Amino acid sequence: NAGVTQTPKFQVLKTGQSMTLQCAQDMNHEYMSWYRQDPGMGLRLIHYSVGAGITDQGEVPNGYNVSRSTTEDFPLRLLSAAPSQTSVYFCASSYSTESYEQYFGPGTRLTVT
Amino acid sequence: QKEVEQDPGPLSVPEGAIVSLNCTYSNSAFQYFMWYRQYSRKGPELLMYTYSSGNKEDGRFTAQVDKSSKYISLFIRDSQPSDSATYLCAMSPYNNNDMRFGAGTRLTVKP
Numbered sequence: 445n446a447g448v449t450q451t452p453k454f455q456v457l458k459t460g461q462s463m464t465l466q467c468a469q470d471m472n473h474e475y476m477s478w479y480r481q482d483p484g485m486g487l488r489l490i491h492y493s494v495g496a497g498i499t500d501q502g503e504v505p506n507g508y509n510v511s512r513s514t515t516e517d518f519p520l521r522l523l524s525a526a527p528s529q530t531s532v533y534f535c536a537s538s539y540s541t542e543s544y545e546q547y548f549g550p551g552t553r554l555t556v557t
Numbered sequence: 558q559k560e561v562e563q564d565p566g567p568l569s570v571p572e573g574a575i576v577s578l579n580c581t582y583s584n585s586a587f588q589y590f591m592w593y594r595q596y597s598r599k600g601p602e603l604l605m606y607t608y609s610s611g612n613k614e615d616g617r618f619t620a621q622v623d624k625s626s627k628y629i630s631l632f633i634r635d636s637q638p639s640d641s642a643t644y645l646c647a648m649s650p651y652n653n654n655d656m657r658f659g660a661g662t663r664l665t666v667k668p
Contacts, residue, residue, distance in 0.1 A: 448600070475653060486561060486645065486658030487601070502654065534600050541652045544589055548600030 446470050448549035450535050456555045457525040465520040465552050467535030475538045476518040477502070477546070478510065480531040487534065493518055494541055525556045560584050563646055563659030572668050576633040580646035580659045583627065587648040587657075590622050592631045595643045595661065604644075605631065636666045 451466045469476065477492040489502030491510040499510050507529060509521040518537075522529060532553050536546040563580045570576055578592075588609050593601035605620040607613045607629075613620045619632040629648070633640055643663045649656040 477653065484565065484660050486559075486563075486647075486660050488658075489654070489656070492654055500654070536600075538653060541654060544591055544606050544649070544653065545603050546653060548602065550600050551598075 448535055448537055448547050450533075450549035450552050452552060453550070454553045456557065457522070458557055459525060459527060461525050463522050463525070465522075465533055465535075465554075467518045467520065467549060468516050469518075469535075469537040469547070470516065471537060471539075471547065472515060473537035473539055473547075474515070475541050475543065475546075476512065477536045478508070478518070478520045479534045479536065480504065481534060481551075482531050490520065490533075522554075527556050530554060530556045558583060560657045561646065561648060561659045564662055565660055567663040567665060569665045569667060570636055572636060572638060572666055574636050574666070576636050576640070576664060576666075578631040578633075578644050578646075578662050578664070580629050580648075581627055582629075582648060582657075584648075584650065584657075585624075585627065586650035588624075589649045590620070590629050591647040591656075592618075592620055593645040593647060593658075595645060597642075601645055638666050638668050641665045 478490040479487040493499045493512040535549040538546045592605040595601040610624045617634045621630040643661040645661045646659040
């Protein structure tokens with residue numbers, strides 16, 4: 445099993461550009477989520493999904509969109525990148541919403557200039 | 558005020574020392590408590606999970622929760638250089654959607 449994979453590992457964007465961060469898991473987990481990690485702050489939940497076709501907002505959803513057409517994939521779209529979105533982004537998955545063992549991907553380091 | 562406070566360190570200890578990592582929180586509804594370990598440039602991995610108050614032991618690691626003081630701890634016995642990482646506390650009242658993370662404490666164990 446590859447677990448949770450994320451691409452790309454690194455990305456530099458200019459302000460106003462859009463891009464999609466990819467996330468995939470091969471554990472047949474229903475619950476998937478996106479977090480951002482900033483220095484001095486804990487991981488913050490951006491969006492989550494409890495199954496294919498079902499997504500909802502987390503703590504910091506503004507400027508991001510998600511969709512979940514399959515159990516395996518959960519891409520995160522930045523609509524119009526801003527310097528405030530410079531961060532490390534982690535995708536995670538777990539068996540269910542109540543399963544606290546979340547498996548995290550290796551992260552995507554995004555810089556917006 | 559942050560819901561979860563964690564001293565960022567850095568914390569440096571010699572190999573074999575007992576390490577104590579701590580978090581405080583303000584939301585009395587938190588009842589699920591977790592510790593994650595994050596190696597440099599990697600994703601977090603779950604280390605310990607505790608429900609409500611009490612202690613839980615797993616090998617060299619012990620997690621303690623004191624809900625009356627809103628204080629949780631992670632103890633590492635006989636620390637090893639391979640324990641060098643950032644340790645994140647996390648807690649939730651209900652489920653993954655409501656989880657809150659501490660900022661992490663960076664630990665270095667020197668040989």
